[in-house]
Amino acid sequence: MLEDTIAAVSTPPGEGGIGIVRISGPNAIKIGGAVFNFNKLIKEPQSHRLYYGYVKDPESGMLIDEALITFMLSPNTYTREDVVEINCHGGALPLSKTLELVLAAGARMAKPGEFTQRAFINGRIDLAQAEAVIQLIRAKTETAMMLGMAQLQGRLSREIKEISQTLLRLLAHMEASIDFPEHQDVEDLAREQVLRNIEPALARLSALLETADHGRILREGIRTAIVGRPNVGKSSLLNALLKEQRAIVTEIPGTTRDVLEESINLGGVALTIIDTAGIRETADQVERIGVARTREVLEKADLVVFVLDASQPYSSEDSEILNAVGDKACIVVANKTDLLINADEQLCSLIKIVSPRTLIPLSVLHESGLEKLETAIVDAVFHGEAKLPEHTMVTSVRHKDALRRAQQSLNEMLGALKEGFAIDLLAIDLHTALDSLGEITGEAVSESLAEEIFRAFCIGK
Ligand SMILES: Nc1nc2c(ncn2[C@@H]2O[C@H](COP(=O)(O)OP(=O)(O)OP(=O)(O)O)[C@@H](O)[C@H]2O)c(=O)[nH]1
Numbered sequence: 001m002l003e004d005t006i007a008a009v010s011t012p013p014g015e016g017g018i019g020i021v022r023i024s025g026p027n028a029i030k031i032g033g034a035v036f037n038f039n040k041l042i043k044e045p046q047s048h049r050l051y052y053g054y055v056k057d058p059e060s061g062m063l064i065d066e067a068l069i070t071f072m073l074s075p076n077t078y079t080r081e082d083v084v085e086i087n088c089h090g091g092a093l094p095l096s097k098t099l100e101l102v103l104a105a106g107a108r109m110a111k112p113g114e115f116t117q118r119a120f121i122n123g124r125i126d127l128a129q130a131e132a133v134i135q136l137i138r139a140k141t142e143t144a145m146m147l148g149m150a151q152l153q154g155r156l157s158r159e160i161k162e163i164s165q166t167l168l169r170l171l172a173h174m175e176a177s178i179d180f181p182e183h184q185d186v187e188d189l190a191r192e193q194v195l196r197n198i199e200p201a202l203a204r205l206s207a208l209l210e211t212a213d214h215g216r217i218l219r220e221g222i223r224t225a226i227v228g229r230p231n232v233g234k235s236s237l238l239n240a241l242l243k244e245q246r247a248i249v250t251e252i253p254g255t256t257r258d259v260l261e262e263s264i265n266l267g268g269v270a271l272t273i274i275d276t277a278g279i280r281e282t283a284d285q286v287e288r289i290g291v292a293r294t295r296e297v298l299e300k301a302d303l304v305v306f307v308l309d310a311s312q313p314y315s316s317e318d319s320e321i322l323n324a325v326g327d328k329a330c331i332v333v334a335n336k337t338d339l340l341i342n343a344d345e346q347l348c349s350l351i352k353i354v355s356p357r358t359l360i361p362l363s364v365l366h367e368s369g370l371e372k373l374e375t376a377i378v379d380a381v382f383h384g385e386a387k388l389p390e391h392t393m394v395t396s397v398r399h400k401d402a403l404r405r406a407q408q409s410l411n412e413m414l415g416a417l418k419e420g421f422a423i424d425l426l427a428i429d430l431h432t433a434l435d436s437l438g439e440i441t442g443e444a445v446s447e448s449l450a451e452e453i454f455r456a457f458c459i460g461k
């Protein structure tokens with residue numbers, strides 16, 4: 001696969017000052033040279049220098065674009081292969097025509113993420129670092145960007161490698177005692193080494209795992225679902241948080257029939273707010289589907305904002321919704337407080353009903369209480385401390401899953417050790433744990449999984 005040369009437009013579609021065609025592989029230099037006319041005589045272009053000239057069709061001699069070209073020799077390149085970048089004008093035609101010429105000259109169209117995949121295969125970055133590239137590209141807040149950058153620099157990978165090193169040393173002890181079964185002292189030493197070193201390794205794993213939910217939320221945002229009966233003001237609340245008239249608001253119950261999703265930046269944390277169809281028993285088919293979707297959203301949410309109409313009595317429908325929320329983190333909003341005549345008393349009784357959940361009185365109409373709600377949202381998820389990433393953080397569900405499996409294998413090994421199981425059985429658990437950790441950095445990852453990860457990239461990356 002690495003024997004062919006790949007090419008793609010590496011800048012986003014649309015018009016821009018420049019657009020870049022990137023070529024990588026053994027024939028990159030030759031192909032780049034074939035489609036380019038230097039404006040003065042250049043015998044041997046130097047690596048990592050920018051040259052001025054024209055993209056030219058080698059067959060017809062037609063000039064396509066005025067451009068800059070860079071030849072970058074292996075190994076100091078993005079992919080570690082020879083790389084050529086042609087900076088064209090950023091328009092659809094100059095770029096697609098230039099790419100066409102490059103393909104005609106012998107390159108193959110790159111698949112999504114294939115440049116980064118080559119950087120991984122050629123050992124410039126590991127899998128966790130490759131994933132960090134997508135994180136960085138998709139970051140919606142500065143915090144998410146910082147997390148991506150830390151992972152790209154290899155912070156998580158180093159931590160994982162250190163833990164793996166410890167485990168590998170233990171494995172060596174175990175294998176020595178398997179090889180010399182007649183030496184009881186070798187086995188005793190192995191058991192003692194495992195006992196002494198496994199707890200610290202487990203502690204490091206749990207410390208990483210503890211950062212996982214926090215890390216994912218910092219990266220992807222808090223998924224906050226707004227739920228409640230029809231007409232209580234859910235869509236009005238979404239619009240107020242977004243500060244734009246995104247969702248349709250009417251006095252007709254059942255206005256929202258589908259799920260709406262929007263992002264805002266709340267003090268450096270991305271908040272994905274999801275407006276849902278009001279939950280109620282209904283004969284209307286469209287609305288029923290909407291309600292079913294609401295229930296799905298509820299399951300995946302990190303946080304639920306349950307909206308009540310404070311001017312209406314708390315009903316059995318309300319309590320049914322609260323039951324559906326279950327033990328998810330939940331903030332209750334008492335909306336339409338502007339309609340209350342005896343506000344204190346009415347709110348007091350609501351507070352009792354929804355306790356121990358926090359109740360935030362609100363009037364979307366009068367725009368009062370919104371700031372309190374925003375603070376409560378961040379508090380609910382971060383328990384008062386939206387910490388910025390100082391230490392290594394796990395931000396991906398894939399990594400979390402692998403860490404948990406490693407932890408499980410080590411715990412099983414520890415249990416077996418204490419029960420006096422044979423050392424070769426313990427070694428199996430240790431191997432499994434090492435494999436799980438290797439999935440994070442990509443040392444022990446299946447080809448299909450790696451493919452899947454890179455498919456999530458855009459073309460040209
Ligand atoms: N008095 C008052 N009316 C409000 C307030 N917030 C919303 N409303 C009104 O309540 C009605 C329903 O608002 P929506 O935001 O559409 O309610 P919803 O919960 O999204 O309703 P469905 O989509 O039907 O489930 C509209 O007429 C709003 O103008 C408020 O704070 N005070």
Ligand SMILES: [Mg+2]
Nearest residue numbers: 234235255256
């Ligand atoms: Mg609505």
